[in-house]
Amino acid sequence: NAAMGETYSDAIDAYSAISLQALRDLFATGAQLKYTWSDLGLPLRPSYPNIAAGTNFRAHAQEVGLDETPFLFPKLSAPTPWNSDVLAGGRLDFEVELCAVPLSDYRAGIPAGLGYLLCGDYTDRWTLVRELDLDGVMGQTGFASAKGGESRLPVGPFLVVPANDNFYHDIEISLYLNDALRQQAMASEMVWSPQEILSNTLADCQSSYQVGDNTVSIADCNVIPAGTLVLTGTPGGVLFKLATLWNPLAYLREGDVVTSFGTYLGFMQNQISDTEDR
Helix, strand or coil, X not given: CHHHCCCCCCHHHHHHHHCHHHHHHHHHCCCCCCCCHHHCCCCCCCCCCEEEEECCCHHHHHHCCCCCCXXXXXXXXXCECCCCCEECCCCEECCEEEEEEECCCEEXXXXXXXXXXXXXXXXXXXXXXXXXXXXXXXXXXXXXXXXXXXXXXXXXXXXXXXXXXXXXXXXXEEEEECCEEEXXXXXXXXXXXXXXXXXXXXXXXXXXEEECCEEXXXXXXCCECCCCCEECCCCCCCCCCHHHXXXXXXXXXXXXXXXXXXXXXXXXXXXXXCCCCC
């Protein structure tokens, strides 16, 4: 934070070093600097692996034909900036999501404060359907492979640290594909709260998640590190339909532009490309 004579490359480091009250006092003095959108990049250092909840919005669960409770899976992608390209491939689908971020290490019985960012969760639906074991535990097959990989996790430029735990209820997330609205919902519609997702993740730490011929766990059983992105689920409106799985034209293609918005969280704009914008 140049306004305080220090430089931090990670917003969580700045928050920990300066304290929330000092930040409030700083803004009250008007000691602020202006930046253009093009100046903004990742607000925190890249984390890997990350955590995600599936079907945490009932409308999305209904559209993909799942009526069970939400489920978890590891998001095996490192975050990229808000305006980075997303690599084309497979039956690529979009999801706008609210990401929660522990501001300190999260342990069982020791909840951490949370910050929030806007996130995108991109999926190769072909891989998901091919590797999914419908007789197994939902989330433990298909999802880690189909949702992992390079460029599949763009994040917004702002880390927002709320004053109260229910702040996220007032956040609306939305997504446009080539200027057409496809997804929109209030974060209050989530089934599991962000804190419940974190608690359920630690409880699920000994489960095995399939990634090709290998397995991984979703988290260390003792701690979820500060800065881990927790993808909290997506609203209805995704491209995936079983009837269209055979049609590549029904999914994202090179040149498509996906624009996402979040109340208080800014926006992201990501172009589908055959070469990642570096």
